[in-house]
Amino acid sequence: MKQNMPITKEKIIAASWELLRGKGIENFTMRKLAEQLDIKAASLYWHFKSKQHIFQVLAEEVAKHILLAERDDGDWKEQLFQFGVNMRKQLQAYPCSAQLLMQTMPSAPEYVALFEHMLVVVDKLSLKDKDKFSSIACFMDYILAFELDAYERNKVRLEITQDIENKEQKSYLNLSIYKRDSSFKILHRMHFNGMFKNMGSDDMFETGLKIIILGIEQLT
Amino acid sequence: MKQNMPITKEKIIAASWELLRGKGIENFTMRKLAEQLDIKAASLYWHFKSKQHIFQVLAEEVAKHILLAERDDGDWKEQLFQFGVNMRKQLQAYPCSAQLLMQTMPSAPEYVALFEHMLVVVDKLSLKDKDKFSSIACFMDYILAFELDAYERNKVRLEITQDIENKEQKSYLNLSIYKRDSSFKILHRMHFNGMFKNMGSDDMFETGLKIIILGIEQLT
């Protein structure tokens, strides 16, 4: 990480991804970012006018990579499905990218390009423009929320394992209570904790994708 | 706001909602919350062990109210639709509640009750348990993401109008560029800004809800 060469925007962005991966977006600070680059926090402000602006650049980078990895195979249903799978793959490759996109979305030109790209896929359907737009918005909302959710759940999971290490045993999720509580009949039947542990899996993600694609088809 | 009676948990929670409504979750601070209650920030820690814990209580309150407002009319499709509409209404009634739920979701007992309630609606369908669960997760993800999105978009909108007041004219969304850019053919045809202005509307929300419900039906 230590270099004598002058800092560039590119190096700051690269270090930002590292910091996000290591500390998460809630612990991303200008001071830590500067430390990682062997400079002082104040120096960052020569390259970027604010932390928010760094986030915007990161978000646009993600949006760009989502579009780059696109190939258009099969019918519209297959295309939409592949787009969803690929978008999630990119979101997983860039730490906290769902948060970044959610925060900065409508201002980024790349975001609009994403929208346009998906509208093309759905344009051949015999739907009102308004419904095409709603379909794509729903599709993207689902994907983003799925990853936001996964991130939060992972955070809780890490806190718990940390507490166990510290012999604190706080048990944020005391599932044992629900296991015995007869008021949650269906969840109980579904093997409560197994179901919740399966949240965030590839399988669950793809089922959601299928639901939305089938739903769009049905809207015609 | 000024009272001589001793502060209670209930008063702190009430003041928290006010603060969220007035300042948003990103400007919710213990110091501001204390000020609103005419006490000092340190005093809050006698009632709640942390800011995070206050958020957890707020989130559970929202989840509780979503369940309370429930009536079960019609077939499963109608029920699910009404649930979605009602859930969004509650999310809109409590400021930043989508963020609160997203942050604290899996640890809250009320959240599990929400899940169970929706699973009951969908339980009569001839689906694998796994797919019932995925359906509900998809449904809830969509609703939360829709409101998160609306919140962020509103934030940007407020910043812009503020800038216009300040004669800064930064134009975070310079839509005029896209309007002329021929690479966004479909969005252009759809009246670019009109479409984006329509984002977050009741109509768009309900279309998304319908898509997911039709999709779940198709999964059987």
Add this chain to the structure above:
DNA sequence: ACCTGAACACCGTTCAAGT
């Protein structure tokens, strides 16, 4: 039981001053 002052270890951002 309930509240406070003072402190600790942080933040993002600015800006005059250095090279």
Add this chain to the structure above:
DNA sequence: ACCTGAACACCGTTCAAGT
């Protein structure tokens, strides 16, 4: 052109001390 020290106005949280 690029970086820094020092400061400003904040954070969340703790804790001995007050009533």
